[in-house]
Each structure stands twice: as C-alpha cells, then as structure tokens.
Amino acid sequence: MASDAPSTAAPATALPFDDPRALAAVSLIWREAHLLDARRYEDWDGLWAEGGEYVVPIDRETTDFASTLNLVFDDDRMRRMRIERLTGGFSISAAAAARTVRTVSRFVVTGREPDAIEICSAQVLVGYKREETFVLAADLTHRIVWDADGPRISRKVVRLVNSDDTVTASGFLL
C-alpha cells in the first residue's frame, strides 16, 4: 500500500463501488469536512484512531515529515492541544476565526489492505473573514482504518497547492 507516497505519484484506481469500505471512507471524509466547517472539534477528534497523524506539510513532495518543517505535524497529544487551543477561549484568532465552507471530491483509492484503505481527494475551501473571501485548495490523503467501532482516520495529509508560498489561515483547520 503506497500510504507514504504523495498523491500525485500514487497509483490511482477509480472509486471501487463494489468495495463498501470505499464508500464508508468517503462518508467519513465528508462527515469530517462537515465537522471542521462547523468547528465541532471535539466531535472531529472522535473520528481519529489512536496514534493518528495529522500533517499539513510545506514541502508537497516529502514523505519524511519528521525531518522537515511542516505547517502542522500532530500526534494525538498535539492534536488534542490544538483542539483545546481552538475551543478554550484564550486564543484571539480562534475567537475571530474565518467562516469556512469546504468541498471534498475527486476521490481516488490509492491503496487497499485488509484493514485499511488509502484515499486521495481534492479539497476546495472557501473562507471568509472581515470583508475578505479567500480560497485554499489542497490535495488530501486519508488513511482510514477499521476497528470494532468502524472506520477511523489514522493519517491525514493536507498538501496545499500554495504550501511553500504565503498561506492565509486564521483560526480554522484544514
């Protein structure tokens, strides 16, 4: 399973409609997008498998996130601290967060294992804050695993089209 390969280089197969896990994964990714737009971060945390990895790299080509500078490189602990920061009431940027509406589509399954599936997609996020509307586009790669409770996110990599340029973001998550 090419779980470490950038989405652009990964072998792509059309969404396999005969594999119910693919549809379950897409459903989970859509639910995730809904929760993030609604800033329901505690609920979002519940979508993650233990040991999950949430990455927004600067270098779109790298898979060695630990050795490079990222915009986000969260393990469980950092992700939960991030949620605490966004919901705790002490961050002025979180209090003034941009409104976001995101669309996730162009799903392609890039890897399948007995208990996991890797799925790449396109995310177009439109944000609004203080008289300004802006767009952030990204390639998403989700690794979805199954446990007794159903599908969970074990890795999410968000490769912004402009990750190595200036990035406008304020108080929301990708």
Next chain:
Amino acid sequence: MSPDISSLVESDRVAGTLYTDPDLFEREMDRIFHRTWVWVAHESEVAKPGDFKTAWIGRRPVIVSRDRRGGINVLLNRCRHRGASVCETPKGNGNGFTCPYHAWSYALDGTLRGIPYPDGYEDVVEKKDLPLQRLKAGSYAGMIFASFDHGIEPLEDFLGGARLWIDRFMKQGAGYPVKVQGEHRFRFRGNWKIQLENTTDWYHFPIVHRSWMSSVDAETASMLSIMTDERAVTHALGNGHSVSVSVAEHADLDVDDGTEKLQDRFSHIVEELSKDMPPEKVRRIVRSLHGAGFNLNLFPNVAMSMSFFRVLRPVSVAETEIRHVALGLDGGPEIVNRERLRIHEHFQGPFGFGSPDDAEAWNRVQRGVTGGVDMPILVNRGLGREKPNDLGQPTSHATDETGMREAYAMWKRMMTDGE
C-alpha cells in the same frame, strides 16, 4: 512632497498615519529599504557554489547567489534587456540565470555571459556594460545583508552594538554552526512597523499568547515569566536596533553556573545524546534548545528571536509578509534538529499556536488606527524607569517600549535626513 515628517515621531508617541499613509510608505521604500542594509539570507542557505535563493528588499526582488569562487552576490532580479525577472525559483543550485524571454544569460555573479543572435547588437551593446544590477553585500556571523547604496557605511558599523548580541544568538549552535531548516510564510493586513514593534514587545506575550502558554509544560511557561522577572531587560542598541532579554539565564549560553535543571520535556533527548556524548556537551546542547534568551531586533527587516529569524517584507502600506525561519545545528544530532522543528511548528506559522494570534492583534491595530489616524500611537511604556546601562544604552524592563522608541528614532532620522 515635503511633509513635516519630524513632527510625526516624538519621544513617546508616533502618528497613526505612520501605518496608513501611502505617501509615507513610498518614502520609506526610497529612504529606508532602498538605502540601508537589509537582511536577505543566512549563509547556510547559499552554502555551496551555485547555490541561490530569491529575496526582497522593499518591493524589489533580488537574487542571493554563491559564485564559483565562493563569493556572495546580491543581484537585482531583472534582465537588463527588457526587464523580465531572470529567476522565479525560490532556492536551488545552478550555473547562472537565463532570462526566459530572449535567453540573455547571466553568470552567478551577474555578469552577462550570452546574448542569442548577437549580430543585431554589433556596435550597439557590449556585454560587459550590462550585468545584472549588483548590490553591495555584507555578511556578519553568517547573516547576509545587502544595500542598493554602494556608499553606505560598513555593515559592522551599522550593526554596532547589535554585534555582541548576534554573536550571542549564534551560541545556540552549541558548538555547531547554525543552519536554516525551513520557514513559515504568511501575510497580515497591516503596516510593516506593527510587526517591527512586536519583536521588542514582551508586554503582549502573556496576553496574546495565553493559549500557547497553557499548551506548553509548566517549566517552559515558567521560563518565560517575563512580567515578574527583573532581569528581563531591554536595551536600545543604536541605529534602530534593540534587544529584549526574556530568559536572562540564557542570554549568554556559554555561561552556566550549573544550577539550572534541564527541562523534563527534553529527557528523551538527554538520554539519546548521552549514549555517545559527554554530559557537559549534552547539557550545553539541551540548554540551547529554546534558542537564545532574547529577541534582537535589527532595523528595518529582521529579528533574531530566541530560536528563529523573523523577516518582514513590506508589501504595501497596509500589508506585510512575514517569514519565520527555523534554525538547526549544522552537522548536529538529528534528534536535536527534529525537536527544534517541532518547537518551531508549535508556535510559528499560519497554523502555529502563536503566530495566528499575533497576526490577529496586528490586523486589529491596522483597523483601529485607520479609524482614528489623528490619535497618536503610544510608545511610552517604561519612560519613567529607563536609564542608561554601563554602555550608555537606554535600558528598561523587557516589557517596556524602549526598543520601539529606538526604532522610531532611526525611522525619523532616515526619513528626514538632510531636510
């Protein structure tokens, strides 16, 4: 245009129009950014012959390159023919720069090497007359600065009292040269001087960065108990530069009385390094993990802030680009450089736990000031307790606005010089 600029900056306040007036911004580009020494790179970014990176001086794009003889060149990124930029790759290694339009090609030092179909230029153009425009370049302790003014004072004189603190800053390499490990880039809608002020503003830290403070371990939070630490002082260093000490015991990392306990958060690093390093060396490296215990603000565009560089680029009167440059130990232990990356990610950048709150505050300043440009910006905190230190440098508490007053005094000097 000859506005009464000197009246805009007083010893304890500056006019709100300094953030909002487009004419003042144009004058700042001409009289400050296009004349003085402006930081463009760290030597580790152009370490090998052929290495280059692009940068900005004010609104002018430049290239910083290392030529085959090891020299550092800073060149205007503009073809001498019809003006196209000759390099749009942010960093890389190559033999030179070729204009995409008519393939005029330039060497790493800017020399014009080749013109295709040269017959049309016979008796018209001599290649030696048309190199890329070359700036005066200077380097101190690995920090590369450049100026469009070839008659400018020597870099060492310009840095003056800041040199001691640049030397101290580099001690966080703990025996290794400091190297660039990447950068975060973002913009905020606000004037560049709001950011310039911020690096010498420890007053905002426990307030704006409360969410970051509550997310770090108690030892790190306690390390930054600036408000109540009398050893947290700020010095005006001349020429607009200033330093504000946040962690006094880390102001000079070579000085260690042995009483400081290494932070528990780094115990995994101590354990790993101790496998093949003597305890003194491990301690020296781990004490340096948060960087130097101060923010050094160099007028007009770079700060050496604890463990990173903060570089500002004025985009327009009401928009500024920021780069937060992560640093590591060149040739140092991988586990240390990774930890430094994680510390940087925790605070910096558009998704850090610190930078977005700074950017929010800076944007609010711009919006508020735009609504009331007739009212002054106050930079008077600590005036009543500011005194010269042994070197005669105005000195006050790190939460005081001594550094801002120093920057604005330099701004006034450069904006009014000769009038």
